[in-house]
Amino acid sequence: MSPIEVRPFRRSDRDQLTVLVNAHAAAVVPGLAVSVAALLSRLERQPGESIVDPWVSERLTLVAQQHERVAAAAHLLRYAADERVSPQYRNAGQIGWLVFWPEGPRISSPYWTDARPAADRLIAACVRQLEDWGVVGQYAGGDLPVPGVYGVPEQWQHVRALYERAGFTHDGHSELVYAADVEDLRRPADPPLPGLAVRRSVGLNGTRLSALVGGDVVGYVEVEIFDDGERLARHSGWADIGNLCVAADYRRRGVATWLLGRAAEWLRLAHADRLLAYADLAEGDETGPGNTGERAFLQAARFTELTRTARGWTRLCHP
Numbered sequence: 338m339s340p341i342e343v344r345p346f347r348r349s350d351r352d353q354l355t356v357l358v359n360a361h362a363a364a365v366v367p368g369l370a371v372s373v374a375a376l377l378s379r380l381e382r383q384p385g386e387s388i389v390d391p392w393v394s395e396r397l398t399l400v401a402q403q404h405e406r407v408a409a410a411a412h413l414l415r416y417a418a419d420e421r422v423s424p425q426y427r428n429a430g431q432i433g434w435l436v437f438w439p440e441g442p443r444i445s446s447p448y449w450t451d452a453r454p455a456a457d458r459l460i461a462a463c464v465r466q467l468e469d470w471g472v473v474g475q476y477a478g479g480d481l482p483v484p485g486v487y488g489v490p491e492q493w494q495h496v497r498a499l500y501e502r503a504g505f506t507h508d509g510h511s512e513l514v515y516a517a518d519v520e521d522l523r524r525p526a527d528p529p530l531p532g533l534a535v536r537r538s539v540g541l542n543g544t545r546l547s548a549l550v551g552g553d554v555v556g557y558v559e560v561e562i563f564d565d566g567e568r569l570a571r572h573s574g575w576a577d578i579g580n581l582c583v584a585a586d587y588r589r590r591g592v593a594t595w596l597l598g599r600a601a602e603w604l605r606l607a608h609a610d611r612l613l614a615y616a617d618l619a620e621g622d623e624t625g626p627g628n629t630g631e632r633a634f635l636q637a638a639r640f641t642e643l644t645r646t647a648r649g650w651t652r653l654c655h656p
C-alpha cells in the first residue's frame with residue numbers, strides 16, 4: 338500500500354490537524370491559535386462571516402496521511418450558482434486553505450519524512466474535486482480560522498510554491514497585517530480640536546468609537562475583541578481594527594490618533610492588550626497616487642508589520 342493516503346477528514350484527525358494549522362498560524366501572528374473545538378466548528382461554517390459564507394453550498398476537508406500522520410490538509414468550498422451570489426463567486430470553487438509540513442531539517446534528522454509528495458497528491462485531489470464540481474472559477478487562499486491569517490502569507494513559501502506548481506497564479510493583490518501592543522499606543526489626554534467628543538456605539542466590525550464635532554461624525558474606528566474560541570497564549574487578549582476612517586477635511590489634525598487612544602483605553606479595560614490592523618499594499622506611498630494614509634498612520638502609531646499576504650490566487654479552468 339502507498340505510504341500516502343488522501344482521504345476525507347475524520348474526527349480522529351482533529352488533534353493532528355489542529356497542530357498543523359496552528360504551526361502555520363504561529364509563523365504569522367505571535368501567540369494566536371485556534372482550539373480543536375473552534376477548528377472543527379469552522380469546518381462546518383464560519384458564523385461571523387455574513388456575506389460570503391451563506392453562499393457556500395458544499396464544504397469538504399481532505400487530508401493526506403503519510404506514515405500515520407496528517408502531513409497535509411485542505412479545506413474546499415463550493416459556491417452556489419444562483420442569483421444571490423456575487424458574479425465573482427457564482428458557481429466557483431475554492432481551496433479555502435491548504436497547509437502541510439514543510440521540508441524537514443535533513444542535516445539534523447535523517448528520519449524526518451518529506452511531506453511534499455503528500456502535498457502534491459493532496460492538491461491534485463483538490464483540483465480533481467473542483468473539476469468534478471464543474472465550477473467555472475477555481476480559486477485558492479490560506480484563510481485559516483485564526484485572525485490575521487488569510488491569503489498566502491510570505492512565511493508560507495512552501496504553500497506558495499505548491500499552488501504555483503498546481504497552476505494557480507497570484508493576481509498581484511497583497512495586503513499588510515500589522516500588530517501593536519495596546520500599551521504602546523499614544524493616548525493624548527486632550528482632544529486635538531476644540532469641541533471634539535467621542536461616542537461609543539454598536540459597529541459593523543466591532544465596537545464603534547465615533548469622533549463628533551458639533552454633532553457631526555468626522556471620523557470613526559471600530560475595534561473587535563476576539564472571543565470566539567481562539568486559544569490565547571499567556572492569557573493575553575487580542576482585538577483588531579475593523580474599520581478606521583477620518584473625513585477628508587479633518588485629516589492630519591490628530592483625529593485618528595485621538596480615536597485610537599480612546600480605543601486603547603477601552604481595550605485595556607477589556608484586558609485586550611494586542612491589536613491587529615490591516616492595509617492594502619497597493620496603496621501608494623506617502624505622496625503617491627492611491628495614498629489613503631493608512632500605512633503611514635499605522636507606522637506612526639507604532640504598529641509593527643507582521644506579514645505581507647498574497648490574495649487572489651486563480652487557476653485557469655480547462656473545459
Ligand SMILES: CC(C)(COP(=O)(O)OP(=O)(O)OC[C@H]1O[C@@H](n2cnc3c(N)ncnc32)[C@H](O)[C@@H]1OP(=O)(O)O)[C@@H](O)C(=O)NCCC(=O)NCCS
Pocket residue numbers: 581582583584587588589590591592593594595623628629630631632633634635637638
Ligand atoms: C489613515 C487616516 C485614518 C489617518 O487619519 P488622521 O486623522 O489624518 O491621522 P492623524 O492626524 O492622527 O495622523 C497621525 C500621524 O500619522 C501619519 N499620517 C497620517 N496620515 C498620513 C498621510 N496621508 N501621509 C503621511 N503620513 C500620514 C503622520 O505621521 C501623522 O502625524 P503628523 O500629521 O503630525 O505628521 C485617514 O487618512 C483616513 O481616513 N484615510 C482613509 C482610509 C480609508 O481609506 N479607509 C477606508 C474607508 S474611509
